[in-house]
Amino acid sequence: MTGDVYVVVEHWNGTIAEVSFELLGLGRQLAQASGGKLHALVLGPEAKEVAAACGAADVTICVEHDALAGFSPEAHITQLAAILKDRSPAFTLVSNTSKGMDVAPALAVALKVPVVTNVAAVAVNDGAIVATSQLYGGKIAVEAELAGGRAVLSLLAGAFPADHGKSAGAGAIETVVPAAQLGGSRVAFKRLIEAEASDVDISKQEILVTVGRGIQDKDNLPVVQELADALGCPLCASRPLVDAGWLPKSRQVGKSGVTVKPKIYLAIGLSGAPEHVQGMKDATTIIAVNSDPKAPIFDVAHFGVVADLFDVVPALTEKVRELRG
Amino acid sequence: MHIVVPLKQSPDLVEELEVNAEGNDIDRQGLKLQVSEWDEQALEEALCLKEASGANVTAITADWGGADLVLFTALAKGADRALKLVGDFSTTMLDNHRLARALASTVEQLGANLVLTGVQSVEDLDGQIPVLLAAMLGWPHVSVVTGVELTADAAQVKQEHSGGLVAELEVKLPAVLGVQAARRAPRYAPVSKVRQMQKGAKLEQLSVAAQDAGSGLKVRRVFKPQVAARAEILEGTAEEIAAKLLAVLRERGLSL
Numbered sequence: 001m002t003g004d005v006y007v008v009v010e011h012w013n014g015t016i017a018e019v020s021f022e023l024l025g026l027g028r029q030l031a032q033a034s035g036g037k038l039h040a041l042v043l044g045p046e047a048k049e050v051a052a053a054c055g056a057a058d059v060t061i062c063v064e065h066d067a068l069a070g071f072s073p074e075a076h077i078t079q080l081a082a083i084l085k086d087r088s089p090a091f092t093l094v095s096n097t098s099k100g101m102d103v104a105p106a107l108a109v110a111l112k113v114p115v116v117t118n119v120a121a122v123a124v125n126d127g128a129i130v131a132t133s134q135l136y137g138g139k140i141a142v143e144a145e146l147a148g149g150r151a152v153l154s155l156l157a158g159a160f161p162a163d164h165g166k167s168a169g170a171g172a173i174e175t176v177v178p179a180a181q182l183g184g185s186r187v188a189f190k191r192l193i194e195a196e197a198s199d200v201d202i203s204k205q206e207i208l209v210t211v212g213r214g215i216q217d218k219d220n221l222p223v224v225q226e227l228a229d230a231l232g233c234p235l236c237a238s239r240p241l242v243d244a245g246w247l248p249k250s251r252q253v254g255k256s257g258v259t260v261k262p263k264i265y266l267a268i269g270l271s272g273a274p275e276h277v278q279g280m281k282d283a284t285t286i287i288a289v290n291s292d293p294k295a296p297i298f299d300v301a302h303f304g305v306v307a308d309l310f311d312v313v314p315a316l317t318e319k320v321r322e323l324r325g
Numbered sequence: 326m327h328i329v330v331p332l333k334q335s336p337d338l339v340e341e342l343e344v345n346a347e348g349n350d351i352d353r354q355g356l357k358l359q360v361s362e363w364d365e366q367a368l369e370e371a372l373c374l375k376e377a378s379g380a381n382v383t384a385i386t387a388d389w390g391g392a393d394l395v396l397f398t399a400l401a402k403g404a405d406r407a408l409k410l411v412g413d414f415s416t417t418m419l420d421n422h423r424l425a426r427a428l429a430s431t432v433e434q435l436g437a438n439l440v441l442t443g444v445q446s447v448e449d450l451d452g453q454i455p456v457l458l459a460a461m462l463g464w465p466h467v468s469v470v471t472g473v474e475l476t477a478d479a480a481q482v483k484q485e486h487s488g489g490l491v492a493e494l495e496v497k498l499p500a501v502l503g504v505q506a507a508r509r510a511p512r513y514a515p516v517s518k519v520r521q522m523q524k525g526a527k528l529e530q531l532s533v534a535a536q537d538a539g540s541g542l543k544v545r546r547v548f549k550p551q552v553a554a555r556a557e558i559l560e561g562t563a564e565e566i567a568a569k570l571l572a573v574l575r576e577r578g579l580s581l
């Protein structure tokens with residue numbers, strides 16, 4: 001076993017994902033603590049391009065193969081396991097994204113090491129790795145200790161600063177020969193469909209009203225739509241409402257939707273699950289209305305109202321209308 | 326085509342969660358459980374596939390909480406078979422490896438072509454069930470699936486990525502798919518139909534052996550996270566709150 005840290009870098013067509021910098025930053029810290037080196041793992045035909053952005057790593061490992069184009073879970077896991085099984089790193093860091101959800105548990109089974117999911121903090125105490133996960137929609141934290149000093153960690157996006165993983169420096173590049181089994185992958189990546197064109201780009205708005213499950217019924221949507229109309233901004237929603245077909249996908253804020261940074265973000269009837277918070281926590285001012293005083297949304301909001309949205313929202317709409325004449 | 330749908334009962338987050346006396350789990354006494362919302366989506370997608378191409382659907386769940394009602398409801402919605410896994414699940418709650426091993430042996434016995442289950446649950450500490458299950462079975466898998474079409478020996482699936490990107494993949498069967506969302510909202514099972522199943526339908530049972538090899542994790546502490554800063558709470562009548570909110574909006578850059 002070594003104290004080395006390996007970061008699985010994510011990219012689409014050569015553009016590195018922001019979350020990979022968060023992992024590289026944490027990886028740098030862990031490598032220092034455990035006296036090892038930081039390695040970045042970049043797979044795909046564009047690996048060399050992406051490696052240029054991984055200056056924070058001591059070594060960037062590149063594997064170029066057509067089976068690694070786009071994202072086939074099986075091909076990526078096969079290749080990563082082939083690289084890591086003989087190197088026995090202390091930490092393998094993966095982000096808790098769609099790709100990471102496919103990679104982290106499978107890699108842990110292949111390498112016969114534990115995996116911790118939804119990780120928001122990592123510490124090394126007397127040689128033992130302690131990872132803290134956010135579970136139950138962010139309401140409960142669980143501190144897990146890993147025996148054996150090795151782990152695959154799946155990290156929540158936004159939990160670690162990206163700045164620490166950005167470096168103008170250039171580490172060494174190591175090119176690895178693709179694994180022989182890649183040709184036999186049972187999962188074939190076909191193509192990437194770009195997001196549908198939409199009437200409005202919610203990532204470019206100064207103010208947003210977003211509604212969550214607290215609205216209860218589709219028939220209640222006019223209550224919040226009227227506020228959005230009065231404020232002259234689009235109405236957005238959390239995942240469950242979009243899945244139910246109440247609002248279009250282009251209006252979904254969060255991990256699997258759009259990341260937004262407006263000046264003002266009004267969260268109405270939203271509990272504040274980590275998947276949602278990830279997409280809006282960088283708004284300048286966050287105002288939350290929720291009837292549950294313990295809703296996690298109040299932990300990220302700057303201003304909170306603990307009340308029935310059906311009382312407060314119409315009253316606010318009325319006030320805004322009065323002012324706008 | 327035989328589709329197996331594992332359903333997991335997990336805490337309803339509408340309820341307040343407490344930490345147990347030992348501080349190593351949530352307090353599960355009297356806890357309100359529900360079928361994990363992603364598993365509901367997986368069952369719906371399985372039933373849609375059955376309607377589209379005539380598959381057989383088997384719903385399975387581990388014997389805790391309201392397992393019987395979960396299975397009768399699945400039958401009422403249109404599942405062909407319902408199977409309850411019986412055994413000691415006391416160490417399974419925060420250990421998905423153990424649950425996945427029990428599911429893997431069950432899936433092997435049932436001879437499934439496809440497993441559809443929720444991409445995650447609200448209590449995934451040691452990896453998500455579909456990927457662990459696939460890794461243990463040696464089957465291919467895709468997570469965060471939002472659309473499935475079946476041919477004789479493969480599934481065409483849509484995988485959702487952040488930023489509104491969707492990938493199309495082809496997966497050879499047998500496979501495990503972690504479902505994010507079904508093609509339509511999960512159907513509702515009328516109470517009368519569930520009752521009818523409770524009277525007439527049969528639940529199968531399968532004993533699963535205790536699973537020794539778990540997650541390899543030791544839970545040191547379970548706690549409610551302390552937050553550095555909380556929102557400034559605005560109080561008053563609806564009218565007063567609205568006035569305060571308006572003041573905040575104007576101060577923070579809303580031009581009216």
